[in-house]
Amino acid sequence: MNIYVCMKQVPDTEASLTVKDGKSINEENIKWVINPYDEYAIEEALKLKEKEPGSAVTVVTLGPARSESSIRTGLAMGAEHAVHIETDEYIHHKATAKALANAIKQDENYGVIFLGKQAIDEDSYQTHILLADYLGIPAATNITAFSFEGDKVIVEREIDEGAKEKIEMTVPCIVGATKGLNEPRYASLMGIMKAKKIPIKKLTLKELGIEDASIGIKPLKLYAPPEKPPGRIIEGELEDSVKELVRLLKEEAKVL
Amino acid sequence: MSLNYDLPEDANMIRDSIRDFAENVIKPQARELDAKEKFSPEITKQMGELGLFGFAVPGEYGGNGFGYLPYMVAVEELARIDSSQAATVAAHNSLGIGPIYYFGNEEQKKKYLPPLCSGEKVWGFGLTEPDAGSDAGGTKTNAVKDGNEWVINGAKMFITNASTEYSLGSTVQAVTGKRPDGKKEYSCFLVERGTKGFETKTMHEKMVWRASITSELFFDDCRVPEESILGKQGEGFRQMLTTLDRGRLSIAAMGLGCAQGAFEMAVKYAKERKQFGKSISTFQINAFKLADMDTEIECARNLLYKAAWLCDQGRDYQKHASMAKLYCAEVAHRCVNHAVQLHGGYGLMKEYDVERFYRDQKILEIGEGTSEICRLVISRCIGCYDV
Ligand SMILES: Cc1cc2nc3c(=O)[nH]c(=O)nc-3n(C[C@H](O)[C@H](O)[C@H](O)COP(=O)(O)OP(=O)(O)OC[C@H]3O[C@@H](n4cnc5c(N)ncnc54)[C@H](O)[C@@H]3O)c2cc1C
Numbered sequence: 001m002n003i004y005v006c007m008k009q010v011p012d013t014e015a016s017l018t019v020k021d022g023k024s025i026n027e028e029n030i031k032w033v034i035n036p037y038d039e040y041a042i043e044e045a046l047k048l049k050e051k052e053p054g055s056a057v058t059v060v061t062l063g064p065a066r067s068e069s070s071i072r073t074g075l076a077m078g079a080e081h082a083v084h085i086e087t088d089e090y091i092h093h094k095a096t097a098k099a100l101a102n103a104i105k106q107d108e109n110y111g112v113i114f115l116g117k118q119a120i121d122e123d124s125y126q127t128h129i130l131l132a133d134y135l136g137i138p139a140a141t142n143i144t145a146f147s148f149e150g151d152k153v154i155v156e157r158e159i160d161e162g163a164k165e166k167i168e169m170t171v172p173c174i175v176g177a178t179k180g181l182n183e184p185r186y187a188s189l190m191g192i193m194k195a196k197k198i199p200i201k202k203l204t205l206k207e208l209g210i211e212d213a214s215i216g217i218k219p220l221k222l223y224a225p226p227e228k229p230p231g232r233i234i235e236g237e238l239e240d241s242v243k244e245l246v247r248l249l250k251e252e253a254k255v256l
Numbered sequence: 257m258s259l260n261y262d263l264p265e266d267a268n269m270i271r272d273s274i275r276d277f278a279e280n281v282i283k284p285q286a287r288e289l290d291a292k293e294k295f296s297p298e299i300t301k302q303m304g305e306l307g308l309f310g311f312a313v314p315g316e317y318g319g320n321g322f323g324y325l326p327y328m329v330a331v332e333e334l335a336r337i338d339s340s341q342a343a344t345v346a347a348h349n350s351l352g353i354g355p356i357y358y359f360g361n362e363e364q365k366k367k368y369l370p371p372l373c374s375g376e377k378v379w380g381f382g383l384t385e386p387d388a389g390s391d392a393g394g395t396k397t398n399a400v401k402d403g404n405e406w407v408i409n410g411a412k413m414f415i416t417n418a419s420t421e422y423s424l425g426s427t428v429q430a431v432t433g434k435r436p437d438g439k440k441e442y443s444c445f446l447v448e449r450g451t452k453g454f455e456t457k458t459m460h461e462k463m464v465w466r467a468s469i470t471s472e473l474f475f476d477d478c479r480v481p482e483e484s485i486l487g488k489q490g491e492g493f494r495q496m497l498t499t500l501d502r503g504r505l506s507i508a509a510m511g512l513g514c515a516q517g518a519f520e521m522a523v524k525y526a527k528e529r530k531q532f533g534k535s536i537s538t539f540q541i542n543a544f545k546l547a548d549m550d551t552e553i554e555c556a557r558n559l560l561y562k563a564a565w566l567c568d569q570g571r572d573y574q575k576h577a578s579m580a581k582l583y584c585a586e587v588a589h590r591c592v593n594h595a596v597q598l599h600g601g602y603g604l605m606k607e608y609d610v611e612r613f614y615r616d617q618k619i620l621e622i623g624e625g626t627s628e629i630c631r632l633v634i635s636r637c638i639g640c641y642d643v
Contacts, residue, residue, distance in 0.1 A: 033272075069265070076269060187273040189307030189320045189330075192266050 001055045001111035001171075005045045005079065006100050006131070007038040009063050009070040010121040019224050024090070034070045037116025039184040040177035044146050045114045046078045047182065052148065055111075056080040060103055062096050064088045068200065075195035076187035082200045089205070091213040093122075097130030098215070102208040105135065110172055112153060117141045117176035128176045138169040141176030263561075267326045274330045277306060278337035286338040289467035290612050293460060296467060297422050300344055304375015308334075308345050313357050317365055318373035324502075324564040328509040335513025336520075339616035340467035342513060346506035347416035347468070348372070351381030354502055355427045355444065359487040359495050364446060371424060380418025380426035382473050383496050385411060390629050392429070392496060395442060397475060399430040404482045406432075406445060408453075412473040414623075418449075419456035419471030425449050426456075426473060429492050442492035446484045453478030464619040501574050503624045504581035505567060508560045511584030511620045515556065518588070518595035518613045519549045525610075526598050536598065545594045556580075556587045575637040582630035585620035592617045 011017060012031040020026045034042070042059070049055040058081040059074040061067050071082045085099050104110050113135075115128040125141075132139030144164070145156035153169045158178065187195075205213065234241045234248070249256045263271075282299060289296055303309070311327035313319025327349065335342035353372050356364060356379070371377045388394035397410025408430055418426045425448035432443040447454055455474040462470060487495060523546055526537035536542050563576035592613045596603035603610050621627045635641070 069269070072265070073269060073272070076273070186277045186306055187269060188305060189270060189273075189322060189326075191307075192269045192273070193320060193322070195269075196266060 001048070001052050002107055002109050003045045003049055003055055003057045003111055004104055004113040005038070005041050005057060005059050005074070006113065006115045006127065007042065007059050007061050007070065007074055008035045008116075008119045008121075009033070009061065009067040010035045010119055013120065017224075019222050023219065023222055025222070032066055032070065034073055035116050035119045035121070037118060037120070037177055037179070039116075040179065040181045041114035041116050041175070042074055042077055042079065043182045043184040044175070044177055045112075046185070048112065048146075048148055049078075058083060058107075060100055061085070062087065062091065062099055071200055072192075072195050073187055075198050076191035077185055078191060080198070082198065083203060084200050085203045085205065085208065087205050087213070089213045090219070091205070091210075092215060092217045092219075093124045093126045094130055094215040094217060095205075095210050095213045097127050098134055099205055099208045099210050100127070101131055101134035102210075103203055112148070112171060113174045115174065115176055117143075117178045128174050132174045135172070135174075137172045137174060139174035139176065140167055140169060142178050143175050144178060144180040146175060146181065261558075263325070263329070266322070267329050270322070270326050271329045271333055273306070274308075274333040275336075277302075278334050278341075282334070282341050283337050286340070286467070287606065287609065287612065289340065290338075291466075291606065293462070293466040295344075295420060295469045296341075297420070299341060300378065300422065301375050303341070303345060304373070309348055309375050310353055310357075310369070310373035311349055313353060313369060313373055317357070317369035318371075319353075319357075319369065323568045324505060325561060325568055328505060328512075328560055328564045331506050331509035332513035332516065335510040336517040337513075338467070339510060339514055339613070339619075340465045342510050343416065343465045343468040343619075344378070346503070346510055347381070348378050350503035350506045351499060352379030352417055352427075355381065355486060355495055355499050356446065358498070359444070359491070360446070361487075363483070364486070368424065368446070376422070377424040378417040378420075378422055378469075379424055380415045380471060380473070381499065382412040382415045382418065382426045382428040383500075384414045386413050390626055393440070393493070395429055395431055395440075397428065397430045399432050399443065399445060401432075402479075405479045406482065406485070408445065408447070408475040408478040408480065410475050413471075414459070415471045415473055417469050417471075418473060419458045420469055423449050423456070423469070423471075425451075427486060428473070428475070429496050432489055432492070435490070441490045442496075443489045444486040444492040444495050445480055446486055447475075447478065447480055451478055451480060464616045500624055501577050502567065504577040504630070505560070505564055505573075507620055507624045508556075508563070508577070508580035508584040511581070511586075511588035511617075512553070512556050512560055514588040514613055514617055514620065515549070515553050515584070515591040518592045518610060518617075519546070519553055521608075521610050521613075522546060522549065522591075522595040522598045525602075529598075529600075542598060545598065549591045549594055552587045552590065556584045559583055575634055578625065578630040578633040578637075581625065582627055582634070585617075585627060588617045588620055 009032050012033045015030045018026045045057045049057050057079040059079045060083045062085040118125045142157045143155045144158050147154045157165045307320045310319025311322050314321040399406045399408045428445050431440050433441045435441045453476045457472045459470045529536045560580040563580040566573035595610050596614050
């Protein structure tokens with residue numbers, strides 16, 4: 001089976017981000033990593049490949065030149081092929097999904113496509129659904145268990161408060177991975193060595209028929225959360241201070 | 257004409273991968289393994305699967321052939337989290353695998369390297385004896401030829417990785433006669449565990465590297481076949497010294513990682529800890545300590561990477577290896593000391609990893625050439641005694 005993983009490069013969860021010119025983040029001194037949910041997607045793709053003889057995993061990434069380091073990590077984890085849709089443009093999820101769909105469609109025999117359920121940088125939760133729409137195939141997200149049986153995919157999705165739903169999908173289909181699905185492997189040194197030699201196929205948005213990267217959506221403003229006001233200590237005798245606390249909760253915080 | 261300080265892309269990838277592994281797999285277990293003085297075959301095996309054994313060894317023998325610079329980066333990242341695991345990797349690569357790969361014959365390499373490079377088995381390097389430490393020429397263990405066998409008698413101590421069921425054997429230096437000039441002749445032997453007359457015993461109650469194995473070796477009329485000699489008869493001393501030169505690079509990497517880990521803990525703690533209404537990092541005496549640590553670590557890293565680069569280039573690296581070992585170990589010493597000072601009383605409690613770092617650091621100034629011996633090597637290279 002030709003297995004695909006759509007993988008995005010995002011800032012490290014520990015990076016401290018600052019806003020530049022009201023539209024984007026300062027990229028200097030940021031460590032870029034594979035989107036954590038996409039790591040689950042890669043791992044599951046590799047596990048499926050290992051179970052299905054003759055399969056291969058292709059990582060597809062849309063992003064600027066720097067994304068290549070994450071693509072190499074995906075290859076070092078064990079993927080066989082990689083496609084890099086290289087762009088420096090701000091590109092909205094809808095156009096992203098369309099570009100990914102067009103890139104994957106170049107392979108008539110694509111099978112299961114894995115994605116993280118969300119990218120932790122923009123948290124749009126849309127790419128996999130839009131991708132399914134463009135490809136006209138089923139999708140399920142928030143997946144915590146995956147299996148491939150015969151010609152169908154069986155997945156478990158986490159719904160409200162730990163309740164689970166088990167569903168079956170025909171192949172090709174889209175799987176939105178979440179935490180709990182697996183333990184992503186570490187790139188081994190042998191993997192890193194091998195990854196060095198794999199050519200990455202480069203595509204442009206234009207080649208994929210994307211002329212307008214915004215497709216009707218335009219970001220207006222990006223801003224940091226307001227600084228939290230400092231905590232307040234209410235001093236005085238116990239009885240008075242409790243009364244004062246209740247008053248503040250009622251009148252100022254308006255939570256009582 | 258420009259100097260490039262960026263590491264190669266694959267060295268960065270190795271750093272990222274080993275850092276993730278060290279933080280997620282080793283860190284949660286390190287305190288307990290230290291407390292219980294327990295070697296972890298599971299972690300060793302996982303490190304083998306990651307490819308951490310066989311940096312200098314090509315793929316045909318099961319190594320990864322990456323060379324010394326990536327090796328330094330990997331050991332540094334392990335030591336940033338835990339010295340014991342870094343020690344297992346450093347000793348097994350430099351002292352266990354190293355001599356077999358560099359001096360062994362084809363048959364020995366084919367037999368031993370694959371299981372050693374996979375991390376399923378480890379191998380010891382038996383040089384030090386109860387009465388012969390810095391003065392490796394004081395070796396008393398001897399081997400006498402009897403027909404087509406060698407008969408070994410003597411004892412070794414402080415030998416890393418030599419005494420568990422995962423230890424396949426040890427390289428052992430022994431006196432094998434006298435040279436024409438009257439000096440002792442040394443040769444090395446590859447002795448498998450389980451050979452009759454060869455006993456090993458794990459040494460306990462260590463202050464350092466408590467999750468790494470340290471062993472005593474005993475040879476009592478231990479007979480090994482002629483083929484177990486490493487290289488040629490009489491080459492033992494040179495083999496051991498060359499091995500130590502390379503080994504010093506990996507001990508230096510441990511010093512660098514240990515210093516880096518202690519520094520990061522110190523910065524974090526000093527910013528969080530408030531006294532007199534302020535973060536203690538804002539008192540200049542503390543801030544300057546952190547500035548000194550950062551500066552020294554930067555120097556240590558540059559010196560070590562240069563030494564490793566010289567080694568990878570096939571250039572003369574002996575002096576730089578001793579400099580890097582000496583300096584990185586002493587930087588680690590100063591950094592863990594400052595780090596504990598900044599932690600105050602909490603730094604003396606096992607609840608804080610910095611306590612373990614404080615203990616683990618000390619071996620770096622002693623093993624594989626004490627700081628004094630490193631200064632001796634450097635001063636010899638300078639020519640101080642040729643007057
Ligand atoms: C945990 C651990 C693991 C080890 N692993 C191994 C191993 O795998 N294989 C192995 O062979 N060994 C191993 N060793 C041994 C280690 O290499 C020796 O401890 C080290 O070489 C020092 O020898 P020593 O302990 O006999 O000290 P000594 O040589 O007795 O030194 C005592 C002191 O005298 C100083 N001194 C000695 N000679 C001179 C001189 N000429 N000039 C100035 N000062 C001098 C030393 O610097 C030191 O300060 C290990 C040790 C430890 C603690």
